[in-house]
Amino acid sequence: MRIDDAEAVVAVVIPCLDEEAAIGGLVDALATKGVDEAIVVDGGSRDHTVERARAAGAKVVVEKRRGYGRACAAGAAAAAPEAAIIGFMDGDGSDDPAFAPDVIGPVLRGEVDFCMGSRLGRGGDPDALRIQQRVAGLLAGLLIRAAYGVRFTDMSPFRAIRRDKLQALGMTDATYGWNLEMQMRVAARKLRVREVPVDCRRRIGGESKVSGNLRAALPAALAIVRVFLRLAATLRAERVR
Numbered sequence: 001m002r003i004d005d006a007e008a009v010v011a012v013v014i015p016c017l018d019e020e021a022a023i024g025g026l027v028d029a030l031a032t033k034g035v036d037e038a039i040v041v042d043g044g045s046r047d048h049t050v051e052r053a054r055a056a057g058a059k060v061v062v063e064k065r066r067g068y069g070r071a072c073a074a075g076a077a078a079a080a081p082e083a084a085i086i087g088f089m090d091g092d093g094s095d096d097p098a099f100a101p102d103v104i105g106p107v108l109r110g111e112v113d114f115c116m117g118s119r120l121g122r123g124g125d126p127d128a129l130r131i132q133q134r135v136a137g138l139l140a141g142l143l144i145r146a147a148y149g150v151r152f153t154d155m156s157p158f159r160a161i162r163r164d165k166l167q168a169l170g171m172t173d174a175t176y177g178w179n180l181e182m183q184m185r186v187a188a189r190k191l192r193v194r195e196v197p198v199d200c201r202r203r204i205g206g207e208s209k210v211s212g213n214l215r216a217a218l219p220a221a222l223a224i225v226r227v228f229l230r231l232a233a234t235l236r237a238e239r240v241r
Contacts (some may be wrong), residue, residue, distance in 0.1 A: 001034040001085075003101050006109040010160075011037040012087035012100070013075030014058075015068055020047040022093035022204035027056035029097035035104075039078055040091065041071040049091075069171070069178030076166060087160040093204030094128060095158040102196045104160045113165045113191040116183070117158035117198030128200040132220035139221050140180050143228045150187035151195075155179050155224075158198055165191060170238070177227040184228070188235050 001010040012035050016023055027038045040053040041061045053060050063074040076086050085107050089095040099117060106115045119129050120137065137154035145151050157179060169185040171178065186193055 001036055001104065001108065003034070003105045003108050006105075008084040008108050009036045009080065009082045010085045010087060010104055010108065011035075011039055011076075011079035011083040012089060013039045013041060013072055013079070014089055014091040015041045015043065015071035015075065016045060016049050016053070016091035017043040018045045018047045018049060019091040019093075019204075020045070020049045020052050023049050023058075023091050024052040024056040025204070026089075026091060026093060026097055027053060027058045030100060031057060033097060033100045035087070035100060037080055037083060039075040041075040041078075043071055065174075067174040068176045069174040069181075072178050073171065073174075076163075079163070084163055085160055086163050086166055089158045094201050095156075096199045096201055099158070099196075099198040102198065103158055106194050106196070107160045107162060111192070112194045114161045114182075114186045114193045115159065116152070116154065116193075116195050117156045118152075118154040118195040119156050119158075119198060119200035120153050128202045136220045136224050139224050140183065140228065143225070144183055144187050147232060148184070148187035150183075150193060152183055152187075152193075153195060155183065156198070161186070172234070173227075173231070177231065180224065180227055181231050184231050184235065 012030055030038050038058040040058040041063050042050050043063055043066060050060050061074050061078045063071050072088055079086055087104055103115055103117045106112045140155045141152040171181060173181045
């Protein structure tokens with residue numbers, strides 16, 4: 001992938017489960033933006049996600065064990081050896097691939113080690129981002145800033161990181177705590193980080209894996225606090241060792 005005068009091999013990992021309506025167009029769009037390798041990690045889709053991903057030119061990894069973190073780790077491990085940057089995004093069409101250069105560019109140019117798209121920084125579709133996603137992102141940002149002094153406004157899946165830095169993080173979470181763990185670990189290690197504004201779109205077909213009503217916001221917030229406390233204890237124990 002080439003952006004401005006900088007060039008490196010970039011692989012983007014896309015965890016998927018029953019996303020046949022979105023995945024082909026997403027892989028195509030990433031290719032037009034110059035992404036070298038799209039890796040679709042399928043978690044047992046019962047539709048044509050795998051076939052459409054392969055037809056669009058993606059590398060497909062089947063991860064039979066459930067868990068968002070497992071899917072992300074499997075995809076990163078499957079990236080071509082020459083890939084220097086690993087990106088991540090959702091496969092439901094909510095992450096707009098038009099912003100791939102914005103998210104990947106700062107890492108590609110060597111300005112930062114980790115860059116994440118913030119879905120709160122632009123207008124976009126006000127109904128695309130669910131209330132519990134807004135609450136979770138803002139709460140995670142407040143907790144990380146209080147603990148590590150690094151400011152985040154979101155917990156977006158749309159992100160990019162240098163591969164060597166990712167491998168050194170020691171990621172362990174197998175579930176949806178993966179994104180929070182990554183942000184906490186890059187903050188605790190004082191890596192160079194940046195947020196950039198990105199649009200969030202409504203999912204393209206399929207069904208959301210999470211609820212979208214106000215009643216879901218409180219459980220989401222409590223889950224974030226529990227995961228944060230668990231991971232913070234893990235990070236403290238690692239520093240002691």
